[in-house]
Amino acid sequence: MRTGGVSQTVDPGGASAQIRDAAVVRFGRDGFGAGLRTIADDAGVTAGLIVHHFGSKEGLRKACDAHVLALLRAVKEEALTDTDTGSLLARIADIEEFAPLVRYLLRSVQAGGELAETTAEHMIGDAEAYLAAGEAAGVIRTSRAPAARTRLLAYQGLGSLLVWFTLHPDDGDDARFTASLREYVQTITFPAVELFCQGLFVDRSMLEEHLLHVPDPPADGADA
Amino acid sequence: MRTGGVSQTVDPGGASAQIRDAAVVRFGRDGFGAGLRTIADDAGVTAGLIVHHFGSKEGLRKACDAHVLALLRAVKEEALTDTDTGSLLARIADIEEFAPLVRYLLRSVQAGGELAETTAEHMIGDAEAYLAAGEAAGVIRTSRAPAARTRLLAYQGLGSLLVWFTLHPDDGDDARFTASLREYVQTITFPAVELFCQGLFVDRSMLEEHLLHVPDPPADGADA
DNA sequence: CTTCGCATTGAACGCCTGTTTAGCCTGCTC
DNA sequence: GAGCAGGCTAAACAGGCGTTCAATGCGAAG
Numbered sequence: 104m105r106t107g108g109v110s111q112t113v114d115p116g117g118a119s120a121q122i123r124d125a126a127v128v129r130f131g132r133d134g135f136g137a138g139l140r141t142i143a144d145d146a147g148v149t150a151g152l153i154v155h156h157f158g159s160k161e162g163l164r165k166a167c168d169a170h171v172l173a174l175l176r177a178v179k180e181e182a183l184t185d186t187d188t189g190s191l192l193a194r195i196a197d198i199e200e201f202a203p204l205v206r207y208l209l210r211s212v213q214a215g216g217e218l219a220e221t222t223a224e225h226m227i228g229d230a231e232a233y234l235a236a237g238e239a240a241g242v243i244r245t246s247r248a249p250a251a252r253t254r255l256l257a258y259q260g261l262g263s264l265l266v267w268f269t270l271h272p273d274d275g276d277d278a279r280f281t282a283s284l285r286e287y288v289q290t291i292t293f294p295a296v297e298l299f300c301q302g303l304f305v306d307r308s309m310l311e312e313h314l315l316h317v318p319d320p321p322a323d324g325a326d327a
Numbered sequence: 328m329r330t331g332g333v334s335q336t337v338d339p340g341g342a343s344a345q346i347r348d349a350a351v352v353r354f355g356r357d358g359f360g361a362g363l364r365t366i367a368d369d370a371g372v373t374a375g376l377i378v379h380h381f382g383s384k385e386g387l388r389k390a391c392d393a394h395v396l397a398l399l400r401a402v403k404e405e406a407l408t409d410t411d412t413g414s415l416l417a418r419i420a421d422i423e424e425f426a427p428l429v430r431y432l433l434r435s436v437q438a439g440g441e442l443a444e445t446t447a448e449h450m451i452g453d454a455e456a457y458l459a460a461g462e463a464a465g466v467i468r469t470s471r472a473p474a475a476r477t478r479l480l481a482y483q484g485l486g487s488l489l490v491w492f493t494l495h496p497d498d499g500d501d502a503r504f505t506a507s508l509r510e511y512v513q514t515i516t517f518p519a520v521e522l523f524c525q526g527l528f529v530d531r532s533m534l535e536e537h538l539l540h541v542p543d544p545p546a547d548g549a550d551a
Numbered sequence: 552c553t554t555c556g557c558a559t560t561g562a563a564c565g566c567c568t569g570t571t572t573a574g575c576c577t578g579c580t581c
Numbered sequence: 582g583a584g585c586a587g588g589c590t591a592a593a594c595a596g597g598c599g600t601t602c603a604a605t606g607c608g609a610a611g
Binding site for chain 2: 136212213214215219220223237241242243244246247248251252254255256258259261262263264265266267269270272290291292293294295296297298299300301302303304305306307309310313
């Protein structure tokens with residue numbers, strides 16, 4: 104109904120918004136190799152109009168990037184900070200309306216590029232805030248390399264979600280995508296909690312060995 | 328010298344092997360969107376010959392998949408089982424000769440498909456063996472959901488490496504790729520050891536809470 | 552020496568890509 | 582009502598894609 108293209112009576116935001124929305128969906132489904140004509144068909148317009156509005160395909164993608172980023176930022180504001188950023192994303196995608204956004208975001212991380220970096224930094228920031236709050240509340244252990252730990256957790260959370268996403272292809276079916284993410288959370292939550300609570304090794308000998316060999320643990324994990 | 332294409336005096340394995348090797352390098356560098364003519368140029372042949380030998384582009388990719396998988400399997404046999412499969416991959420890629428193979432593998436995981444699944448299963452198998460050995464030796468804690476824990480660790484290891492790989496593009500420079508992976512290991516090792524030794528939370532209350540809500544933790548993490 | 556077979560080539564094909572261009576058609580302004 | 586502006590379309594363009602095909606050259610077998 105929304106993507107009909109023929110009967111947009113209210114026309115929310117004009118045709119360019121409609122194109123952008125269709126592009127987010129199509130890019131998320133098929134990746135960024137999707138053709139302009141396909142997107143144009145989805146939006147009920149022509150390929151030329153896309154170029155007319157966005158200059159080029161890259162312009163369209165940047166518009167999508169900005170749109171998705173802004174929308175997810177707004178949504179995240181309302182949600183409480185979650186234990187795991189991957190779980191947070193999955194929970195957001197559970198709201199049917201936002202599934203395409205999350206899918207677009209994952210495709211974007213998969214493909215690399217500016218939004219991928221922004222997303223990673225964003226998740227690192229989230230993790231940092233969560234860890235700091237936990238440390239202050241006394242429920243999270245302090246680390247000898249806090250920044251590196253933050254980065255590790257963010258990469259692990261985003262990365263395992265990405266691997267799951269890559270390995271469980273939905274055929275553009277939002278319901279399947281949502282169900283898959285739900286299954287991901289269900290599969291991963293318990294072992295994650297277990298790992299975070301009791302670690303993996305029975306003693307700290309390995310850690311102390313590392314501390315001997317590298318007296319100065321990496322202070323940060325930032326680069327570029 | 329090896330990829331010269333003009334002066335293959337010994338011709339190891341024939342031209343089809345040469346094409347395959349060039350394809351592994353080019354696919355690893357540019358992704359699977361790389362054109363047949365580009366690969367043909369790299370190998371010093373024509374696009375038609377590739378199709379003649381491999382039937383189609385997909386046939387070429389499958390040949391690359393099989394080749395890379397066989398080669399990395401052979402290499403891994405020689406190496407001792409490492410703590411982390413990501414570290415193992417990085418260490419293999421450190422041998423200059425194998426960097427293109429690892430890059431191809433990561434591209435493959437990034438793109439999804441059969442080799443991605445095989446790789447994931449492979450890493451899960453490695454992790455399982457490592458964890459079982461550790462449990463038997465009494466250095467690794469037992470889990471209430473061993474299979475799910477194994478899967479989590481494999482996904483985290485592969486996923487964080489993949490995110491790093493995506494976020495740190497080398498321009499097809501093997502040295503940069505190798506250096507990047509080395510930096511990855513260096514960045515991630517300490518916080519990983521710390522996490523595995525002491526966990527993240529100061530007590531087990533969160534775990535016990537989960538055990539109350541879900542009296543039967545997920546026995547396995549397998550699907551499909 | 553001839554003949555066969557196979558690796559290999561270069562050109563062509565049809566399709567799809569992003570982009571450009573010319574023109575239409577609507578609605579607003581004077 | 583005339584004229585202009587701009588959203589929008591259809592067609593064409595140049596280039597890349599994977600694939601096909603006829604023809605070449607070479608090396609081995611008879």
